[in-house]
Amino acid sequence: MAKINVQTDCGNAPRKVFLKELYSSLANGEKQLISDHLQDNFVWQVVGHTSFTGKEKCLNKLSIQKIWKIKELIIETLITHGSDASVSGQIISNDNTKFCFCDLIKFRGAGGTKLNSITTFLIKVSKRNTVIMTDKV
Secondary structure, eight states, X not given: XXXXXXXXXXXXXXXXXXXXHHXXXXXXXXXXXXXXXXXXXXXXXXXXXXXXXXXHHHHHHHTTSTTSSOSEEEEEEEEEETTEEEEEEEEEOTTOOEEEEEEEXXXXXSSSOOEEEEEEEEEEOXXXXXXXXXXXX
């Protein structure tokens, strides 16, 4: 079972509660909750890597992804507004590979929990102390 760390909030946002449950299901390899909330024409795009279209194809492909049945999930940010949401944080896979992610989520409408799409930005974190940005000129 994955270790799940989520920032606390007021607890007064039903979609945030749902997203915590959804990401916990992903982390622990539990398909039922995920299946119950995907539209038939659901699209999951991992920018620069792959894209899955269709509920069944997505469910079949999930089990071979590094984000499936992971060691640890850290959710740093959960934002919901209307039919949009964003979840960002870190993933540590079972082989100790660390990723940072940001997911942009589209719900079917302003109410409910049916998902139309997820666009994922996923970055593998280097084990070296590589400087990507600096304030030195």
